Amino acid sequence: MLTDLILNSPLIATTNEAENAPIVLAGVLLSLVVIYLASKIGGELSRSIDLPPVLGELLGGVVVGASALHLVMFSESGAAATDSNIMTILQLINNITPAAVTSIFQSQSEIISMLAELGVIILLFEIGLESDLKELTKVGYQAAVVACIGVAVPFAAGTAGLIWLFHAPVIPAIFAGAALTATSIGITSKVLAELGQLKSAEGQIIVGAAVIDDILGIIVLAVVASLAKTGEIDILNVIYLIVSATAFLVGSILLGKYFNSGFVGIANKLQTRGNLIIPALIFAFLMAFLANAIHLEAILGAFAAGLVLDETDKRKELDEQVKPIADILVPVFFVTVGAKVDLGVLNPLVPENRAGLIIATFLIVVAIIGKIITGWAVFGKPGINRLAVGAGMIPRGEVGLVFAGIGAASGTLDKPLEAAIITMVILTTFLAPPLLRFAFKQPPAEKETLEKANLIS
Amino acid sequence: MLTDLILNSPLIATTNEAENAPIVLAGVLLSLVVIYLASKIGGELSRSIDLPPVLGELLGGVVVGASALHLVMFSESGAAATDSNIMTILQLINNITPAAVTSIFQSQSEIISMLAELGVIILLFEIGLESDLKELTKVGYQAAVVACIGVAVPFAAGTAGLIWLFHAPVIPAIFAGAALTATSIGITSKVLAELGQLKSAEGQIIVGAAVIDDILGIIVLAVVASLAKTGEIDILNVIYLIVSATAFLVGSILLGKYFNSGFVGIANKLQTRGNLIIPALIFAFLMAFLANAIHLEAILGAFAAGLVLDETDKRKELDEQVKPIADILVPVFFVTVGAKVDLGVLNPLVPENRAGLIIATFLIVVAIIGKIITGWAVFGKPGINRLAVGAGMIPRGEVGLVFAGIGAASGTLDKPLEAAIITMVILTTFLAPPLLRFAFKQPPAEKETLEKANLIS
Numbered sequence: 001m002l003t004d005l006i007l008n009s010p011l012i013a014t015t016n017e018a019e020n021a022p023i024v025l026a027g028v029l030l031s032l033v034v035i036y037l038a039s040k041i042g043g044e045l046s047r048s049i050d051l052p053p054v055l056g057e058l059l060g061g062v063v064v065g066a067s068a069l070h071l072v073m074f075s076e077s078g079a080a081a082t083d084s085n086i087m088t089i090l091q092l093i094n095n096i097t098p099a100a101v102t103s104i105f106q107s108q109s110e111i112i113s114m115l116a117e118l119g120v121i122i123l124l125f126e127i128g129l130e131s132d133l134k135e136l137t138k139v140g141y142q143a144a145v146v147a148c149i150g151v152a153v154p155f156a157a158g159t160a161g162l163i164w165l166f167h168a169p170v171i172p173a174i175f176a177g178a179a180l181t182a183t184s185i186g187i188t189s190k191v192l193a194e195l196g197q198l199k200s201a202e203g204q205i206i207v208g209a210a211v212i213d214d215i216l217g218i219i220v221l222a223v224v225a226s227l228a229k230t231g232e233i234d235i236l237n238v239i240y241l242i243v244s245a246t247a248f249l250v251g252s253i254l255l256g257k258y259f260n261s262g263f264v265g266i267a268n269k270l271q272t273r274g275n276l277i278i279p280a281l282i283f284a285f286l287m288a289f290l291a292n293a294i295h296l297e298a299i300l301g302a303f304a305a306g307l308v309l310d311e312t313d314k315r316k317e318l319d320e321q322v323k324p325i326a327d328i329l330v331p332v333f334f335v336t337v338g339a340k341v342d343l344g345v346l347n348p349l350v351p352e353n354r355a356g357l358i359i360a361t362f363l364i365v366v367a368i369i370g371k372i373i374t375g376w377a378v379f380g381k382p383g384i385n386r387l388a389v390g391a392g393m394i395p396r397g398e399v400g401l402v403f404a405g406i407g408a409a410s411g412t413l414d415k416p417l418e419a420a421i422i423t424m425v426i427l428t429t430f431l432a433p434p435l436l437r438f439a440f441k442q443p444p445a446e447k448e449t450l451e452k453a454n455l456i457s
Numbered sequence: 458m459l460t461d462l463i464l465n466s467p468l469i470a471t472t473n474e475a476e477n478a479p480i481v482l483a484g485v486l487l488s489l490v491v492i493y494l495a496s497k498i499g500g501e502l503s504r505s506i507d508l509p510p511v512l513g514e515l516l517g518g519v520v521v522g523a524s525a526l527h528l529v530m531f532s533e534s535g536a537a538a539t540d541s542n543i544m545t546i547l548q549l550i551n552n553i554t555p556a557a558v559t560s561i562f563q564s565q566s567e568i569i570s571m572l573a574e575l576g577v578i579i580l581l582f583e584i585g586l587e588s589d590l591k592e593l594t595k596v597g598y599q600a601a602v603v604a605c606i607g608v609a610v611p612f613a614a615g616t617a618g619l620i621w622l623f624h625a626p627v628i629p630a631i632f633a634g635a636a637l638t639a640t641s642i643g644i645t646s647k648v649l650a651e652l653g654q655l656k657s658a659e660g661q662i663i664v665g666a667a668v669i670d671d672i673l674g675i676i677v678l679a680v681v682a683s684l685a686k687t688g689e690i691d692i693l694n695v696i697y698l699i700v701s702a703t704a705f706l707v708g709s710i711l712l713g714k715y716f717n718s719g720f721v722g723i724a725n726k727l728q729t730r731g732n733l734i735i736p737a738l739i740f741a742f743l744m745a746f747l748a749n750a751i752h753l754e755a756i757l758g759a760f761a762a763g764l765v766l767d768e769t770d771k772r773k774e775l776d777e778q779v780k781p782i783a784d785i786l787v788p789v790f791f792v793t794v795g796a797k798v799d800l801g802v803l804n805p806l807v808p809e810n811r812a813g814l815i816i817a818t819f820l821i822v823v824a825i826i827g828k829i830i831t832g833w834a835v836f837g838k839p840g841i842n843r844l845a846v847g848a849g850m851i852p853r854g855e856v857g858l859v860f861a862g863i864g865a866a867s868g869t870l871d872k873p874l875e876a877a878i879i880t881m882v883i884l885t886t887f888l889a890p891p892l893l894r895f896a897f898k899q900p901p902a903e904k905e906t907l908e909k910a911n912l913i914s
Contacts, residue, residue: 026749047729107567110568272500274788282494325781327735328735
């Protein structure tokens with residue numbers, strides 16, 4: 001009892017924190033070295049066989065993560081300290097007590113996860129900076145239609161199929177259906193940027209739809225998660241989420257016009273180092289915080305901040321300064337997404353995986369078809385590359401992993417269904433970049449029509 | 458019992474971590490916004506009254522930290538979640554259970570502390586990049602003499618004074634004496650860079666001496682901390698630390714020459730984004746990890762990495778790319794140093810503070826005189842600005858805070874002595890930049906002599 005009291009007292013906690021800090025730092029540094037090596041080796045190999053580097057970064061993450069080398073492991077994914085080979089290395093170097101090992105591992109994985117979160121925030125900020133607001137509003141209607149169909153079709157088909165074909169209970173089926181609605185704007189945008197298609201009509205529709213999709217996806221997730229918890233849908237919360245998300249984006253874009261001249265004025269007056277990047281990050285992080293505070297996703301705020309600052313005279317200079325920051329933070333995000341996934345759940349030799357594999361196959365088919373068809377929902381753009389639009393909506397990426405994570409944490413999903421959702425997320429994420437690349441390699445005739453259509457519109 | 462079992466099971470821990478993650482992210486984003494605002498407002502105000510921006514960044518940290526606004530607070534400094542106004546804001550926005558509040562606060566302060574650590578690592582890497590190794594080796598002997606005197610005099614005078622004048626027990630007296638030996642290379646180097654004096658003879662001696670001082674300081678700290686724990690000095694550990702620190706720096710500089718051509722070759726071959734900065738950071742973080750692994754300080758490894766890469770053809774390009782990264786991480790470090798300090802321990806109106814204030818006054822006098830005199834230890838440089846060299850060695854900064862933190866955690870120091878050491882660290886840190894600035898504003902006659910001496914040497 002006395003020992004418990006001493007071990008749990010704040011004084012001892014403080015001492016341990018201070019004592020463990022150098023070991024946590026060592027773990028973070030080693031994790032970053034592994035993450036950077038994985039992202040660079042994966043990215044370069046991927047590029048050398050003419051695939052987008054982001055695919056190699058994800059695969060690099062898979063290699064160093066839970067599936068293979070067990071170097072970059074995460075306590076929030078259910079790994080123990082003993083599963084992490086970086087922790088084993090740290091234990092070889094330092095004399096760590098068993099209690100300290102768990103706490104060091106948790107701190108380390110929490111810090112790497114947070115760096116990954118800051119990475120996706122910077123990524124969306126950069127994408128916002130590179131997106132042209134005027135062109136995005138041009139495709140607003142098309143993007144909205146693509147997004148709505150890309151949410152409704154996979155959700156309805158997935159939920160109905162699971163109930164009728166697989167006799168799944170209603171609530172888990174709805175959860176799995178909801179997980180099919182997400183689109184990973186981060187992965188899609190990076191592939192589009194690598195293909196030089198971010199500013200094309202297709203790219204603008206995909207990014208616009210992915211943003212709207214993200215909002216719709218978050219609303220669906222909030223509704224389904226509350227359904228799973230209480231057994232009933234909280235209508236007030238649904239209305240609140242819809243209204244706040246819309247107001248946030250529209251409001252920030254409208255207010256942004258007044259904000260811009262003030263921002264440039266402040267940046268010009270500042271005399272110390274970081275006179276441009278620090279005010280820009282204050283704005284981006286504040287917007288991300290506000291989006292988070294009204295229970296939307298932080299990345300939405302960062303994206304809105306990028307869109308607003310894109311309109312300033314300082315845009316080019318800011319682009320240059322954000323680049324190295326994105327270069328060091330964004331790979332942490334992609335490698336982390338890959339590392340958190342355990343490809344072991346795909347192994348068909350393990351009998352327990354087979355039930356999940358059949359459901360997974362169904363979910364993957366729905367996930368791909370449900371998004372591919374959205375390309376044919378685009379209207380008023382005759383020469384548009386419809387396959388590219390549909391393919392761009394396929395990757396579930398980090399958003400899909402959020403669904404899987406919350407579903408698993410809430411206890412709604414059984415193991416096969418959880419494994420099936422994760423498999424769907426992995427495969428759509430891995431398939432989308434080559435598919436998108438293939439779609440943009442359509443016969444030149446169609447390309448020309450598209451370019452003409454762009455010139456006329 | 459059952460409740461305990463459930464609450465402590467890994468499954469529930471995972472759930473809580475996942476559930477709290479968005480709130481931790483909100484806390485980190487808001488902390489970064491406050492930190493950046495404090496650093497920019499402080500830095501610009503400081504510059505406008507002709508003081509180095511770093512002083513304003515530190516003061517900005519004091520204003521938003523434990524001394525005043527209680528926004529940027531740290532659990533490892535002994536603050537509770539209820540002390541943090543950012544936690545109060547997060548509680549207003551979210552529905553957080555009391556148990557979750559503590560865990561969220563700990564995660565948030567741990568993450569900001571780690572960003573500050575990465576900040577000081579990047580700072581030292583940048584300083585290494587900007588230092589010219591050939592010029593540093595030119596002043597090697599002078600730097601070594603300055604460092605040794607700057608460690609020996611304050612240590613001896615402080616320990617002896619506390620025992621004889623204040624009748625302090627031997628071990629706490631030795632600890633306080635050891636805390637007087639540190640030099641904050643980070644603060645000094647930034648001030649020197651701002652004054653354009655990093656490459657002057659004085660600047661090179663100060664930085665070189667601060668590096669050696671850091672090594673000597675770490676050895677002294679290790680010895681004293683083991684003395685405080687066991688009551689006896691571990692001679693083997695002392696020898697190990699001395700040998701490893703020397704071998705590490707000399708070894709990395711010698712091996713660096715072979716490494717450079719390979720590094721440039723790799724950077725030139727890479728085709729994907731971040732082809733220069735990512736390999737550079739892999740090297741810097743690996744060196745920082747290695748320094749940490751052999752129980753030296755991580756910043757020493759980053760500094761050595763910067764020194765090595767300084768010799769490559771890519772140096773200028775690398776400088777440009779490291780700059781924005783330093784701009785966003787280094788202010789986190791300076792604001793954090795300021796925020797962790799509670800200036801309340803300086804308040805002379807509180808009777809308990811008076812004992813500490815008298816000891817603090819003694820320590821400050823020893824701290825300043827013990828380092829000022831090192832300027833007169835420089836030989837063979839007739840025109841050197843001796844006051845500037847001495848003044849450059851004064852700030853204890855983060856290194857001094859490490860001493861105070863470890864001393865407090867080990868329970869060796871009583872409250873007045875702990876407060877006195879912290880006060881000494883604050884005042885030397887705050888006094889050094891204006892003093893250094895004043896020292897470099899010596900009469901032009903002496904300046905000319907100095908320049909001539911530089912030209913001749």
